Amino acid sequence: MDGRGLLLRALRPLDWMDRAKCRTADLVESDRMFFGDPKWAPADDVREYCADCPVRSQCLVYGQETESSGYFGGQLLVHGQVVQPTRTALVAAR
Ligand code: SF4
Secondary structure, three states: OOHHHHHHHHHOOOHHHHHOHHHHOOHHHHHHHHOOOOOOOOHHHHHHHHOOOOOHHHHHHHHHHOOOOEEEOOEEEEOOEEEOOOHHHHHHHO
């Protein structure tokens, strides 16, 4: 994906995002889960939370295509690459 495509995606939410389970999540709870303290690896919580999200695969592909860092589709990504959720990886993903 070129830079323009990435910019358009960033500016305009994609259709699948309307069906994301986390779209209606409590902000405090989702912040704790998705952006938690790196000393506490919440990977199991996130994996369990995202397991029944109807757009899990689209979320993961989006994170990979946009070379994002953080949790996407229940997986931890660093610059679009799936990594094991170690403390070092969590710090890198922030
Ligand atoms: S899979 Fe993605 S869209 Fe679905 S709940 Fe998890 S982070 Fe949100």
